[in-house]
Amino acid sequence: MASARHGTDRTTGADPNVDGKAEAIAELMLEVAQCFFRIRALGQKTGLITSWGGGAFGFMRSLALLGPLTVPQIAQMRPTSRQRMQRLADELAAEGLVEFIDNPKHRRSKLVQLTRKGAARYDELNAQLMAIASTMGVALDEADIRKTAAIVRQLSDDVKVRSERLG
Amino acid sequence: MASARHGTDRTTGADPNVDGKAEAIAELMLEVAQCFFRIRALGQKTGLITSWGGGAFGFMRSLALLGPLTVPQIAQMRPTSRQRMQRLADELAAEGLVEFIDNPKHRRSKLVQLTRKGAARYDELNAQLMAIASTMGVALDEADIRKTAAIVRQLSDDVKVRSERLG
């Protein structure tokens, strides 16, 4: 394939590893993308999630892990817009899964917090996720999986940095 | 957090690795999802892609790697519907990036093939991807990256199998 010839010409004295590594990263990115779509499809079939980007699970997860946050704070750490998170927060509040509590730092921008019901729902979803996860990766070693997650996270951060640099 | 207590109770004699591994896989899945969104955001900013699921890049990549295929064949290996791929094929054909050639096995279902222009475009996009990839993962080792890609692929396959089992 012609595309394999792009980049440094291997007939020169340039380090071939530069290309090999770039290719490996590109492959990993494509693999991640494909994996995501399959995860999403599975999530939809199991009813675990409806969407991932502006999805409720990630939103609730942020609150469960980090405690009460303002809507803009949540939006900053999620791959979507402030308005989207605002709407999601309102929807979850309407379902009684989250509540707005006073923010000592800001009178208008309330803190969003999981209600008891919301925490229970999150635990339930998380348990479902665990149930699914426990049936997968049978051939894999836990240490390898953790290392994989760490590397994906690192790639993720790299992508984010480069993405933000483009403004 | 309460959610970390789901699954096997560690105070019993059950193997704690089962839970640890499931948790690791769940974490990996979430990491993959987040990474995907960041990759997509980067792709949009660079103009490299418009979408990934029914996107043109993956479509053309399939053709570049595997040679001429019918629309249903492409749809089977991509995370989207036959109709979507049909429409995409038509759009790409309108742009002169792919062409329909006679299929010896099937008179009506033509084979889709990259045109010279399409191949050039794909190479160009691939070069862009490589350019981006070459600036990332500086701290990572190529072997680790390849292993990571392999494990993600394995997870991806596991997810696919489980997803298909649910019909």
Added chain:
DNA sequence: CTAGAAACGACAACTAAGGTGTCATTCTAA
């Protein structure tokens, strides 16, 4: 060689997800 089943192309809604824009209010910092 046929009849029924499946695959295919084409087309048309329909939905979901999220982006974008705006405006009034509130906070922050010079």
Added chain:
DNA sequence: TTAGAATGACACCTTAGTTGTCGTTTCTAG
């Protein structure tokens, strides 16, 4: 105190993708 940034609220719109249908074509089994 005042200019500028952050926030909540609301409305509109674009895009991606699904779903459904229909007529035709191809495959398969008897």
